[in-house]
Amino acid sequence: MRLTQYFVPTLKDDPVDAVVASHRLMIRSGMIRPLTSGVYSYLPLGLKMFRKVEEIIRQEMNAIGGNEFYLPVLSPNELWAQTGRLEDYGDLMFRIKNRELVLAPTHEEVFTSIAKPNLISYKDLPKIWYQIQSKFRNEERPRAGVLRGRQFTMKDAYSFDSTWEGLDKSYDAMAIAYRNIFNRCGLNFVIVSAHSGAMGGSASEEFMVPSPVGEDNIVYSEDGKYSSNIEVAVSFKEGVKRLESDLPLEEFHTPNIKSIEELAGFLGIEDKSRLAKSRVFVNPGKEKNEIIMVLVCGDDEVNESKLQNHFGLNIRPAHSEELAEITGADAGSIGPIDARSKGIKVFADLLLKDANELISGANKNDYHIKNIDLIRDVPDVEYLDLRVVKEGEHTSDSSSVIRVTRAIEVGHIFKLGTKFSEALNATFLDAEGKENVIIMGSYGIGVERTVAAYIEQNNDEKGIIWSGEMKPFDLMLISLNQSEGTVKEQAEKMYSELLAKGVDVLFDDRQDVRPGVKFNDSDLIGIPLQAIVGEKNLAQGNIELKIRKTGERILVNKDDALNKIIELAGT
Ligand SMILES: Nc1ncnc2c1ncn2[C@@H]1O[C@H](COP(=O)(O)OP(=O)(O)O)[C@@H](O)[C@H]1O
Ligand SMILES: [Mg+2]
Known part of the structure:
Protein backbone atom coordinates (compact mmCIF):
# COMPACT_ATOMS: atom_id res chain seq x y z
CA MET A 1 0.00 0.00 0.00
CA ARG A 2 1.27 3.43 -0.95
CA LEU A 3 0.92 6.05 1.71
CA THR A 4 -0.08 8.52 -1.02
CA GLN A 5 -3.12 6.33 -1.68
CA TYR A 6 -3.83 5.39 1.91
CA PHE A 7 -5.69 7.68 4.29
CA VAL A 8 -3.57 7.81 7.44
CA PRO A 9 -4.07 11.25 8.98
CA THR A 10 -1.29 11.24 11.58
CA LEU A 11 -1.13 14.04 14.13
CA LYS A 12 2.01 15.58 15.56
CA ASP A 13 0.42 16.51 18.87
CA ASP A 14 -1.71 14.68 21.39
CA PRO A 15 -5.43 15.44 21.21
CA VAL A 16 -6.32 17.51 24.27
CA ASP A 17 -9.00 15.21 25.64
CA ALA A 18 -7.00 11.99 25.30
CA VAL A 19 -5.00 11.09 28.39
CA VAL A 20 -4.70 7.33 28.04
CA ALA A 21 -1.89 6.07 25.77
CA SER A 22 -4.02 3.83 23.55
CA HIS A 23 -6.56 6.61 23.02
CA ARG A 24 -3.86 9.19 22.20
CA LEU A 25 -1.94 6.88 19.91
CA MET A 26 -4.93 5.47 18.04
CA ILE A 27 -5.96 9.01 17.18
CA ARG A 28 -2.45 10.30 16.46
CA SER A 29 -1.56 7.34 14.24
CA GLY A 30 -4.75 7.85 12.23
CA MET A 31 -6.51 4.64 13.31
CA ILE A 32 -9.71 6.20 14.64
CA ARG A 33 -11.57 9.50 14.94
CA PRO A 34 -14.22 10.40 17.52
CA LEU A 35 -17.75 11.06 16.30
CA THR A 36 -19.56 11.63 19.58
CA SER A 37 -19.10 10.48 23.18
CA GLY A 38 -18.09 6.81 23.16
CA VAL A 39 -18.53 6.47 19.39
CA TYR A 40 -15.61 6.22 16.96
CA SER A 41 -15.12 6.03 13.22
CA TYR A 42 -12.57 3.45 12.15
CA LEU A 43 -10.16 4.77 9.54
CA PRO A 44 -8.38 2.33 7.22
CA LEU A 45 -5.41 1.61 9.51
CA GLY A 46 -7.62 1.10 12.58
CA LEU A 47 -10.02 -1.10 10.64
CA LYS A 48 -7.12 -3.20 9.40
CA MET A 49 -5.96 -3.86 12.99
CA PHE A 50 -9.46 -4.64 14.28
CA ARG A 51 -9.94 -7.05 11.35
CA LYS A 52 -6.66 -8.79 12.23
CA VAL A 53 -7.84 -9.44 15.76
CA GLU A 54 -11.23 -10.58 14.46
CA GLU A 55 -9.47 -13.04 12.19
CA ILE A 56 -7.40 -14.46 15.05
CA ILE A 57 -10.58 -14.84 17.10
CA ARG A 58 -12.44 -16.41 14.16
CA GLN A 59 -9.70 -18.98 13.60
CA GLU A 60 -9.64 -20.02 17.25
CA MET A 61 -13.43 -20.19 17.49
CA ASN A 62 -13.59 -22.34 14.35
CA ALA A 63 -10.83 -24.55 15.75
CA ILE A 64 -13.09 -25.58 18.65
CA GLY A 65 -16.00 -26.24 16.32
CA GLY A 66 -17.63 -22.83 16.54
CA ASN A 67 -20.13 -21.81 13.84
CA GLU A 68 -20.16 -18.16 12.82
CA PHE A 69 -23.49 -16.30 12.70
CA TYR A 70 -24.44 -12.69 12.11
CA LEU A 71 -27.45 -11.60 14.11
CA PRO A 72 -29.38 -8.35 13.90
CA VAL A 73 -28.66 -5.41 16.16
CA LEU A 74 -32.33 -4.43 16.23
CA SER A 75 -34.13 -6.71 18.60
CA PRO A 76 -37.81 -6.84 19.70
CA ASN A 77 -38.65 -5.64 23.24
CA GLU A 78 -40.88 -8.66 23.71
CA LEU A 79 -37.96 -11.09 23.56
CA TRP A 80 -36.05 -9.20 26.25
CA ALA A 81 -39.17 -8.92 28.41
CA GLN A 82 -39.36 -12.72 28.54
CA THR A 83 -36.00 -12.97 30.34
CA GLY A 84 -36.63 -9.89 32.47
CA ARG A 85 -33.72 -8.05 30.92
CA LEU A 86 -35.86 -5.40 29.21
CA GLU A 87 -36.17 -4.06 32.76
CA ASP A 88 -32.93 -5.32 34.34
CA TYR A 89 -30.72 -3.62 31.77
CA GLY A 90 -32.13 -0.27 32.82
CA ASP A 91 -30.49 2.76 31.29
CA LEU A 92 -27.56 0.76 29.88
CA MET A 93 -29.81 -0.41 27.04
CA PHE A 94 -30.46 1.83 24.03
CA ARG A 95 -34.19 1.85 23.33
CA ILE A 96 -35.77 2.81 20.02
CA LYS A 97 -38.43 5.50 20.37
CA ASN A 98 -40.69 4.85 17.42
CA ARG A 99 -40.69 1.03 17.43
CA GLU A 100 -40.88 -1.68 20.09
CA LEU A 101 -37.18 -2.40 19.55
CA VAL A 102 -33.89 -2.15 21.41
CA LEU A 103 -30.29 -2.00 20.16
CA ALA A 104 -28.86 -5.27 21.44
CA PRO A 105 -26.19 -4.88 24.14
CA THR A 106 -25.47 -8.65 23.95
CA HIS A 107 -27.18 -11.62 22.28
CA GLU A 108 -28.13 -14.38 24.74
CA GLU A 109 -31.82 -13.91 24.00
CA VAL A 110 -31.53 -13.93 20.21
CA PHE A 111 -29.20 -16.95 20.06
CA THR A 112 -31.47 -18.84 22.48
CA SER A 113 -34.48 -17.99 20.34
CA ILE A 114 -32.70 -19.67 17.41
CA ALA A 115 -31.70 -22.67 19.52
CA LYS A 116 -35.26 -23.21 20.80
CA PRO A 117 -36.98 -24.49 17.62
CA ASN A 118 -33.80 -25.96 16.13
CA LEU A 119 -31.90 -27.77 18.87
CA ILE A 120 -34.65 -30.14 19.93
CA SER A 121 -32.94 -33.47 20.55
CA TYR A 122 -29.88 -34.46 22.57
CA LYS A 123 -28.50 -35.46 19.16
CA ASP A 124 -28.50 -31.78 18.14
CA LEU A 125 -26.18 -30.96 21.05
CA PRO A 126 -23.56 -29.76 21.88
CA LYS A 127 -23.19 -26.61 19.79
CA ILE A 128 -20.88 -23.61 19.88
CA TRP A 129 -22.28 -20.59 18.05
CA TYR A 130 -20.67 -17.21 17.74
CA GLN A 131 -20.64 -13.93 15.91
CA ILE A 132 -18.42 -10.87 15.62
CA GLN A 133 -20.65 -7.86 15.58
CA SER A 134 -21.46 -4.37 16.89
CA LYS A 135 -22.85 -4.05 20.38
CA PHE A 136 -24.57 -1.01 21.78
CA ARG A 137 -24.46 0.00 25.43
CA ASN A 138 -25.47 3.34 26.80
CA GLU A 139 -22.43 3.48 29.08
CA GLU A 140 -22.83 6.22 31.64
CA ARG A 141 -19.19 7.25 31.33
CA PRO A 142 -17.56 6.25 28.06
CA ARG A 143 -13.83 6.65 28.59
CA ALA A 144 -10.35 6.21 27.24
CA GLY A 145 -11.28 6.01 23.57
CA VAL A 146 -12.36 2.58 22.45
CA LEU A 147 -11.60 1.01 25.85
CA ARG A 148 -15.14 1.81 26.94
CA GLY A 149 -17.38 2.89 24.10
CA ARG A 150 -21.11 3.07 23.49
CA GLN A 151 -20.75 1.19 20.23
CA PHE A 152 -18.08 -1.53 20.04
CA THR A 153 -17.39 -4.84 18.35
CA MET A 154 -17.79 -7.96 20.42
CA LYS A 155 -17.12 -11.55 19.63
CA ASP A 156 -19.90 -13.22 21.53
CA ALA A 157 -20.15 -16.99 21.65
CA TYR A 158 -22.70 -19.30 23.24
CA SER A 159 -22.51 -22.99 24.05
CA PHE A 160 -25.54 -25.29 24.17
CA ASP A 161 -25.20 -28.59 26.00
CA SER A 162 -27.40 -31.43 27.18
CA THR A 163 -25.48 -32.08 30.42
CA TRP A 164 -23.57 -30.13 33.06
CA GLU A 165 -20.44 -32.16 32.23
CA GLY A 166 -20.97 -31.07 28.63
CA LEU A 167 -21.06 -27.43 29.74
CA ASP A 168 -17.78 -27.96 31.62
CA LYS A 169 -16.22 -29.33 28.44
CA SER A 170 -17.47 -26.47 26.25
CA TYR A 171 -16.32 -23.94 28.84
CA ASP A 172 -12.85 -25.53 29.11
CA ALA A 173 -12.47 -25.60 25.31
CA MET A 174 -13.43 -21.95 25.23
CA ALA A 175 -10.94 -21.09 27.99
CA ILE A 176 -8.16 -22.71 25.93
CA ALA A 177 -9.27 -20.88 22.78
CA TYR A 178 -9.21 -17.59 24.73
CA ARG A 179 -5.67 -18.30 25.93
CA ASN A 180 -4.61 -18.92 22.33
CA ILE A 181 -6.33 -15.75 21.14
CA PHE A 182 -4.77 -13.45 23.71
CA ASN A 183 -1.35 -15.08 23.32
CA ARG A 184 -1.54 -14.57 19.57
CA CYS A 185 -2.60 -10.98 20.22
CA GLY A 186 0.67 -10.51 22.12
CA LEU A 187 -1.03 -9.63 25.40
CA ASN A 188 0.42 -10.17 28.80
CA PHE A 189 -2.72 -11.32 30.62
CA VAL A 190 -4.03 -13.05 33.75
CA ILE A 191 -7.13 -15.18 34.14
CA VAL A 192 -9.12 -14.33 37.25
CA SER A 193 -12.27 -15.69 38.85
CA ALA A 194 -15.06 -13.21 38.41
CA HIS A 195 -18.44 -12.08 39.63
CA SER A 196 -21.22 -13.74 37.65
CA GLY A 197 -23.20 -10.52 37.98
CA ALA A 198 -25.99 -9.76 35.56
CA MET A 199 -25.67 -13.12 33.85
CA GLY A 200 -26.72 -15.03 36.92
CA GLY A 201 -24.63 -18.10 36.16
CA SER A 202 -22.35 -20.26 38.27
CA ALA A 203 -18.66 -20.12 37.24
CA SER A 204 -17.15 -17.16 35.49
CA GLU A 205 -13.62 -16.03 34.64
CA GLU A 206 -12.19 -12.89 33.15
CA PHE A 207 -9.12 -12.40 30.96
CA MET A 208 -7.38 -9.38 32.38
CA VAL A 209 -4.56 -7.27 31.00
CA PRO A 210 -2.68 -5.62 33.88
CA SER A 211 -2.52 -1.89 33.17
CA PRO A 212 -2.79 1.25 35.31
CA VAL A 213 -5.57 2.53 33.04
CA GLY A 214 -7.77 -0.52 33.65
CA GLU A 215 -11.08 -0.07 35.42
CA ASP A 216 -10.94 -3.35 37.30
CA ASN A 217 -8.84 -4.30 40.29
CA ILE A 218 -7.44 -7.78 40.29
CA VAL A 219 -5.96 -9.68 43.18
CA TYR A 220 -3.18 -12.22 42.77
CA SER A 221 -0.87 -14.08 45.10
CA GLU A 222 2.90 -13.73 44.90
CA ASP A 223 3.24 -17.47 44.32
CA GLY A 224 0.94 -17.15 41.31
CA LYS A 225 -1.52 -19.75 42.57
CA TYR A 226 -4.43 -17.42 43.32
CA SER A 227 -6.00 -14.77 41.10
CA SER A 228 -9.37 -13.15 41.30
CA ASN A 229 -11.27 -10.04 40.41
CA ILE A 230 -11.38 -7.97 43.60
CA GLU A 231 -15.17 -8.16 43.32
CA VAL A 232 -15.08 -11.75 44.55
CA ALA A 233 -11.59 -12.00 46.08
CA VAL A 234 -11.09 -13.58 49.51
CA SER A 235 -8.07 -13.49 51.80
CA PHE A 236 -6.90 -14.48 55.25
CA LYS A 237 -6.71 -11.80 57.92
CA GLU A 238 -6.95 -12.08 61.73
CA GLY A 239 -10.38 -11.07 62.96
CA VAL A 240 -11.00 -8.41 65.61
CA LYS A 241 -10.27 -10.10 68.97
CA ARG A 242 -13.00 -10.38 71.57
CA LEU A 243 -11.73 -8.68 74.73
CA GLU A 244 -12.23 -9.96 78.28
CA SER A 245 -14.45 -7.07 79.28
CA ASP A 246 -18.10 -6.26 79.71
CA LEU A 247 -18.29 -2.48 79.55
CA PRO A 248 -21.73 -0.89 79.27
CA LEU A 249 -22.86 0.94 76.12
CA GLU A 250 -21.98 4.60 76.25
CA GLU A 251 -23.19 7.33 73.96
CA PHE A 252 -20.77 10.23 73.44
CA HIS A 253 -20.79 13.53 71.60
CA THR A 254 -18.78 13.66 68.32
CA PRO A 255 -19.47 17.11 66.87
CA ASN A 256 -18.97 17.32 63.08
CA ILE A 257 -17.34 13.89 62.92
CA LYS A 258 -18.43 12.42 59.59
CA SER A 259 -15.80 9.88 58.61
CA ILE A 260 -13.91 7.02 60.23
CA GLU A 261 -10.66 9.00 59.79
CA GLU A 262 -12.13 11.96 61.64
CA LEU A 263 -13.44 9.69 64.37
CA ALA A 264 -10.05 8.00 64.80
CA GLY A 265 -8.39 11.45 64.97
CA PHE A 266 -10.98 12.67 67.50
CA LEU A 267 -10.42 9.61 69.70
CA GLY A 268 -6.66 9.68 69.15
CA ILE A 269 -6.45 6.04 68.07
CA GLU A 270 -4.50 4.47 65.22
CA ASP A 271 -6.13 1.06 64.85
CA LYS A 272 -9.46 1.63 63.16
CA SER A 273 -10.60 -1.98 63.17
CA ARG A 274 -12.94 -1.49 66.16
CA LEU A 275 -14.54 1.61 64.64
CA ALA A 276 -17.29 -0.35 62.92
CA LYS A 277 -18.30 1.24 59.64
CA SER A 278 -22.08 0.99 59.24
CA ARG A 279 -23.66 1.30 55.81
CA VAL A 280 -27.32 0.96 54.92
CA PHE A 281 -28.58 -0.72 51.73
CA VAL A 282 -32.01 -1.13 50.21
CA ASN A 283 -32.91 -4.45 48.67
CA PRO A 284 -36.05 -3.96 46.57
CA GLY A 285 -38.47 -6.81 47.25
CA LYS A 286 -41.70 -7.84 45.53
CA GLU A 287 -43.92 -6.37 48.24
CA LYS A 288 -41.65 -4.09 50.18
CA ASN A 289 -38.04 -3.04 50.40
CA GLU A 290 -35.74 -4.94 52.72
CA ILE A 291 -33.41 -2.63 54.67
CA ILE A 292 -29.97 -4.02 55.36
CA MET A 293 -27.19 -2.61 57.53
CA VAL A 294 -23.68 -3.80 56.79
CA LEU A 295 -20.87 -3.55 59.36
CA VAL A 296 -17.22 -3.78 58.41
CA CYS A 297 -14.03 -2.82 60.26
CA GLY A 298 -13.30 0.91 60.07
CA ASP A 299 -10.26 0.33 57.88
CA ASP A 300 -12.23 -1.82 55.44
CA GLU A 301 -14.62 -1.12 52.58
CA VAL A 302 -17.89 -2.88 51.84
CA ASN A 303 -17.62 -5.01 48.69
CA GLU A 304 -20.83 -4.28 46.82
CA SER A 305 -20.36 -7.20 44.40
CA LYS A 306 -20.29 -9.58 47.35
CA LEU A 307 -23.48 -7.91 48.59
CA GLN A 308 -25.05 -8.56 45.17
CA ASN A 309 -24.01 -12.20 45.40
CA HIS A 310 -25.73 -12.55 48.77
CA PHE A 311 -28.77 -10.36 48.25
CA GLY A 312 -29.32 -10.06 44.51
CA LEU A 313 -28.37 -7.65 41.78
CA ASN A 314 -30.79 -4.92 42.69
CA ILE A 315 -29.42 -4.11 46.13
CA ARG A 316 -28.31 -0.48 46.31
CA PRO A 317 -27.01 1.99 48.89
CA ALA A 318 -29.76 3.96 50.63
CA HIS A 319 -29.70 7.59 49.54
CA SER A 320 -29.39 10.35 52.08
CA GLU A 321 -33.12 11.10 52.53
CA GLU A 322 -33.81 7.39 53.00
CA LEU A 323 -30.95 7.14 55.51
CA ALA A 324 -32.34 9.94 57.62
CA GLU A 325 -35.84 8.47 57.45
CA ILE A 326 -34.75 4.89 58.27
CA THR A 327 -32.08 5.48 60.91
CA GLY A 328 -32.80 9.02 62.08
CA ALA A 329 -29.25 10.12 61.23
CA ASP A 330 -26.95 11.02 58.36
CA ALA A 331 -24.32 8.68 56.90
CA GLY A 332 -21.61 9.62 59.43
CA SER A 333 -23.66 8.78 62.54
CA ILE A 334 -25.44 5.51 61.89
CA GLY A 335 -24.89 2.28 63.77
CA PRO A 336 -26.31 -1.14 64.67
CA ILE A 337 -27.77 -0.40 68.12
CA ASP A 338 -31.58 -0.54 67.95
CA ALA A 339 -31.37 -1.24 64.23
CA ARG A 340 -33.81 -4.12 64.64
CA SER A 341 -36.47 -1.89 66.17
CA LYS A 342 -36.13 0.33 63.08
CA GLY A 343 -36.83 -2.65 60.82
CA ILE A 344 -33.20 -3.04 59.76
CA LYS A 345 -31.46 -6.40 59.47
CA VAL A 346 -27.79 -6.28 60.46
CA PHE A 347 -25.04 -8.21 58.67
CA ALA A 348 -21.44 -7.95 59.84
CA ASP A 349 -18.26 -8.95 58.10
CA LEU A 350 -16.63 -12.18 59.27
CA LEU A 351 -13.68 -10.23 60.73
CA LEU A 352 -16.10 -8.76 63.28
CA LYS A 353 -17.40 -12.17 64.41
CA ASP A 354 -18.43 -11.94 68.11
CA ALA A 355 -16.39 -8.75 68.55
CA ASN A 356 -16.90 -6.33 71.42
CA GLU A 357 -15.76 -2.85 72.47
CA LEU A 358 -16.75 -1.59 69.03
CA ILE A 359 -17.58 2.01 68.32
CA SER A 360 -20.22 3.02 65.78
CA GLY A 361 -22.81 5.69 65.11
CA ALA A 362 -25.69 6.29 67.55
CA ASN A 363 -28.33 6.84 64.85
CA LYS A 364 -28.40 10.41 66.09
CA ASN A 365 -26.39 13.10 64.30
CA ASP A 366 -23.08 13.98 65.99
CA TYR A 367 -23.24 11.07 68.43
CA HIS A 368 -21.47 7.72 68.55
CA ILE A 369 -21.77 4.75 70.89
CA LYS A 370 -18.86 2.86 72.42
CA ASN A 371 -18.48 -0.59 73.97
CA ILE A 372 -20.78 -2.24 71.44
CA ASP A 373 -20.74 -6.00 71.98
CA LEU A 374 -22.18 -7.78 68.96
CA ILE A 375 -23.15 -10.87 71.00
CA ARG A 376 -24.81 -8.86 73.76
CA ASP A 377 -26.18 -5.83 71.88
CA VAL A 378 -26.91 -7.07 68.33
CA PRO A 379 -27.97 -10.66 69.05
CA ASP A 380 -29.56 -11.37 65.67
CA VAL A 381 -26.58 -10.14 63.63
CA GLU A 382 -25.53 -12.48 60.81
CA TYR A 383 -21.93 -12.82 59.61
CA LEU A 384 -20.91 -12.88 55.96
CA ASP A 385 -17.77 -12.18 53.94
CA LEU A 386 -18.49 -8.60 52.91
CA ARG A 387 -15.16 -6.78 52.74
CA VAL A 388 -12.81 -5.73 49.97
CA VAL A 389 -9.50 -7.63 50.10
CA LYS A 390 -6.37 -5.48 50.46
CA GLU A 391 -2.78 -5.55 49.23
CA GLY A 392 -0.37 -7.27 51.66
CA GLU A 393 -2.94 -9.65 53.18
CA HIS A 394 -2.45 -13.40 52.91
CA THR A 395 -4.21 -15.95 50.75
CA SER A 396 -6.96 -17.97 52.45
CA ASP A 397 -4.54 -20.81 53.14
CA SER A 398 -1.96 -18.28 54.45
CA SER A 399 0.62 -19.61 52.01
CA SER A 400 1.28 -16.46 50.01
CA VAL A 401 1.00 -12.68 50.05
CA ILE A 402 -1.70 -10.88 48.10
CA ARG A 403 -1.08 -8.10 45.58
CA VAL A 404 -3.68 -5.85 44.00
CA THR A 405 -3.29 -4.24 40.60
CA ARG A 406 -5.39 -2.50 37.98
CA ALA A 407 -6.34 -4.37 34.82
CA ILE A 408 -8.36 -4.14 31.61
CA GLU A 409 -10.98 -6.84 31.10
CA VAL A 410 -10.59 -8.05 27.51
CA GLY A 411 -12.58 -11.27 27.71
CA HIS A 412 -15.16 -12.90 29.92
CA ILE A 413 -16.41 -16.48 30.01
CA PHE A 414 -19.51 -17.63 31.92
CA LYS A 415 -21.22 -20.85 32.77
CA LEU A 416 -24.74 -19.51 32.34
CA GLY A 417 -26.60 -22.68 33.19
CA THR A 418 -30.30 -22.55 32.40
CA LYS A 419 -31.26 -18.94 33.10
CA PHE A 420 -31.97 -18.06 29.47
CA SER A 421 -33.11 -21.44 28.21
CA GLU A 422 -35.59 -21.68 31.08
CA ALA A 423 -36.96 -18.18 30.54
CA LEU A 424 -37.38 -18.80 26.82
CA ASN A 425 -38.38 -22.43 27.26
CA ALA A 426 -35.59 -23.80 25.08
CA THR A 427 -35.75 -27.53 25.76
CA PHE A 428 -34.56 -30.74 24.14
CA LEU A 429 -35.56 -34.40 24.37
CA ASP A 430 -32.97 -36.63 26.03
CA ALA A 431 -32.20 -40.26 25.07
CA GLU A 432 -35.16 -41.43 27.18
CA GLY A 433 -37.50 -39.03 25.42
CA LYS A 434 -37.70 -36.78 28.49
CA GLU A 435 -37.84 -33.02 28.07
CA ASN A 436 -34.91 -31.06 29.58
CA VAL A 437 -33.76 -27.47 29.53
CA ILE A 438 -30.65 -26.73 27.42
CA ILE A 439 -27.57 -25.83 29.48
CA MET A 440 -25.75 -22.76 28.23
CA GLY A 441 -22.49 -20.84 28.43
CA SER A 442 -21.70 -17.36 27.18
CA TYR A 443 -18.30 -16.02 26.12
CA GLY A 444 -17.31 -12.47 25.08
CA ILE A 445 -14.27 -10.63 23.78
CA GLY A 446 -14.05 -6.91 23.09
CA VAL A 447 -12.28 -6.49 19.74
CA GLU A 448 -11.31 -2.80 19.93
CA ARG A 449 -10.54 -3.14 23.62
CA THR A 450 -8.11 -5.96 22.84
CA VAL A 451 -6.26 -3.73 20.37
CA ALA A 452 -6.27 -0.84 22.86
CA ALA A 453 -5.00 -3.11 25.65
CA TYR A 454 -2.18 -4.22 23.37
CA ILE A 455 -1.20 -0.59 22.74
CA GLU A 456 -1.31 0.13 26.49
CA GLN A 457 1.29 -2.59 27.00
CA ASN A 458 3.37 -1.81 23.89
CA ASN A 459 4.21 1.83 23.33
CA ASP A 460 6.96 4.36 23.98
CA GLU A 461 7.32 8.14 23.71
CA LYS A 462 7.50 7.83 19.90
CA GLY A 463 4.35 5.80 19.37
CA ILE A 464 2.97 2.29 19.04
CA ILE A 465 5.19 -0.81 18.92
CA TRP A 466 3.47 -3.58 16.97
CA SER A 467 4.92 -7.08 16.90
CA GLY A 468 4.18 -10.70 16.02
CA GLU A 469 0.68 -11.11 14.60
CA MET A 470 -0.25 -7.68 15.88
CA LYS A 471 1.05 -5.52 13.07
CA PRO A 472 -0.88 -3.62 10.43
CA PHE A 473 1.90 -4.26 7.86
CA ASP A 474 5.06 -6.37 7.75
N1 LIG B 1 -18.38 -0.45 26.63
C1 LIG B 1 -17.49 -1.28 26.12
N2 LIG B 1 -16.55 -0.85 25.25
C2 LIG B 1 -15.65 -1.70 24.72
N3 LIG B 1 -15.61 -3.02 25.01
C3 LIG B 1 -16.52 -3.51 25.87
C4 LIG B 1 -17.50 -2.67 26.47
N4 LIG B 1 -18.27 -3.43 27.29
C5 LIG B 1 -17.80 -4.68 27.19
N5 LIG B 1 -16.75 -4.75 26.35
C6 LIG B 1 -15.98 -5.94 25.97
O1 LIG B 1 -16.85 -7.03 25.78
C7 LIG B 1 -16.48 -8.13 26.63
C8 LIG B 1 -17.70 -8.86 27.13
O2 LIG B 1 -18.57 -7.94 27.77
P1 LIG B 1 -19.30 -8.20 29.16
O3 LIG B 1 -18.51 -9.10 30.04
O4 LIG B 1 -20.70 -8.51 28.86
O5 LIG B 1 -19.20 -6.70 29.67
P2 LIG B 1 -19.14 -6.10 31.14
O6 LIG B 1 -18.04 -6.85 31.85
O7 LIG B 1 -18.80 -4.66 30.87
O8 LIG B 1 -20.49 -6.33 31.67
C9 LIG B 1 -15.69 -7.48 27.75
O9 LIG B 1 -14.80 -8.40 28.31
C10 LIG B 1 -14.99 -6.35 27.03
O10 LIG B 1 -13.83 -6.83 26.38
MG1 LIG C 1 -17.55 -8.76 31.78
Missing part, protein backbone atom coordinates in the same frame (compact mmCIF):
# COMPACT_ATOMS: atom_id res chain seq x y z
CA LEU A 475 7.25 -3.49 6.66
CA MET A 476 7.32 0.28 6.44
CA LEU A 477 9.34 1.19 3.37
CA ILE A 478 10.49 4.80 3.45
CA SER A 479 11.76 6.68 0.47
CA LEU A 480 13.58 9.69 1.85
CA ASN A 481 13.45 11.55 -1.43
CA GLN A 482 10.91 10.67 -4.11
CA SER A 483 12.14 13.59 -6.23
CA GLU A 484 15.61 12.06 -6.54
CA GLY A 485 15.97 9.64 -9.44
CA THR A 486 18.10 6.87 -7.94
CA VAL A 487 16.36 6.88 -4.56
CA LYS A 488 12.93 6.79 -6.15
CA GLU A 489 13.97 4.08 -8.57
CA GLN A 490 15.43 1.89 -5.80
CA ALA A 491 12.43 2.38 -3.50
CA GLU A 492 9.91 1.66 -6.25
CA LYS A 493 11.86 -1.45 -7.28
CA MET A 494 11.95 -2.76 -3.72
CA TYR A 495 8.25 -2.01 -3.28
CA SER A 496 7.19 -4.10 -6.27
CA GLU A 497 9.60 -6.91 -5.45
CA LEU A 498 8.44 -7.12 -1.84
CA LEU A 499 4.79 -7.16 -2.91
CA ALA A 500 5.59 -9.95 -5.34
CA LYS A 501 7.13 -11.92 -2.47
CA GLY A 502 3.95 -11.51 -0.44
CA VAL A 503 5.37 -9.00 2.05
CA ASP A 504 2.67 -6.59 3.21
CA VAL A 505 4.37 -3.20 2.76
CA LEU A 506 3.30 0.29 3.64
CA PHE A 507 5.36 2.48 1.30
CA ASP A 508 5.96 6.06 2.32
CA ASP A 509 6.17 7.41 -1.22
CA ARG A 510 5.18 10.94 -0.25
CA GLN A 511 6.98 13.66 -2.15
CA ASP A 512 8.04 16.92 -0.50
CA VAL A 513 7.71 15.56 3.03
CA ARG A 514 10.80 16.07 5.18
CA PRO A 515 12.71 12.94 6.30
CA GLY A 516 12.16 13.92 9.96
CA VAL A 517 8.40 13.86 9.45
CA LYS A 518 8.61 10.49 7.73
CA PHE A 519 10.71 9.04 10.56
CA ASN A 520 8.30 10.34 13.19
CA ASP A 521 5.22 9.06 11.38
CA SER A 522 6.85 5.73 10.89
CA ASP A 523 7.72 5.36 14.59
CA LEU A 524 4.25 6.60 15.55
CA ILE A 525 2.45 4.05 13.35
CA GLY A 526 4.81 1.45 14.79
CA ILE A 527 5.23 -1.18 12.07
CA PRO A 528 7.92 -3.51 13.54
CA LEU A 529 10.41 -3.17 10.68
CA GLN A 530 11.40 -0.13 8.63
CA ALA A 531 13.46 -0.05 5.45
CA ILE A 532 14.91 3.37 4.69
CA VAL A 533 16.09 4.29 1.22
CA GLY A 534 18.20 7.47 1.29
CA GLU A 535 20.72 9.14 -0.96
CA LYS A 536 23.73 8.85 1.36
CA ASN A 537 23.48 5.13 2.06
CA LEU A 538 22.43 4.34 -1.45
CA ALA A 539 25.61 6.01 -2.78
CA GLN A 540 27.48 3.23 -0.91
CA GLY A 541 25.02 0.68 -2.31
CA ASN A 542 23.23 0.31 1.05
CA ILE A 543 19.73 0.36 2.51
CA GLU A 544 19.11 0.98 6.19
CA LEU A 545 16.82 -1.33 8.15
CA LYS A 546 15.48 -0.26 11.51
CA ILE A 547 13.82 -2.35 14.20
CA ARG A 548 11.05 -0.18 15.65
CA LYS A 549 11.08 -1.77 19.10
CA THR A 550 14.78 -1.49 19.88
CA GLY A 551 15.78 1.30 17.51
CA GLU A 552 18.55 -0.98 16.23
CA ARG A 553 19.79 -0.02 12.75
CA ILE A 554 21.28 -2.44 10.25
CA LEU A 555 22.98 -1.45 7.01
CA VAL A 556 22.51 -4.00 4.24
CA ASN A 557 23.66 -4.09 0.68
CA LYS A 558 20.77 -3.14 -1.59
CA ASP A 559 21.02 -6.47 -3.33
CA ASP A 560 20.70 -8.39 -0.06
CA ALA A 561 17.97 -6.14 1.32
CA LEU A 562 15.06 -8.25 0.10
CA ASN A 563 16.21 -11.43 1.78
CA LYS A 564 17.14 -9.66 4.99
CA ILE A 565 13.72 -7.96 5.12
CA ILE A 566 11.89 -11.23 4.54
CA GLU A 567 13.98 -12.83 7.28
CA LEU A 568 13.38 -10.01 9.78
CA ALA A 569 9.72 -9.41 8.91
CA GLY A 570 8.95 -13.00 9.71
CA THR A 571 9.78 -12.46 13.38
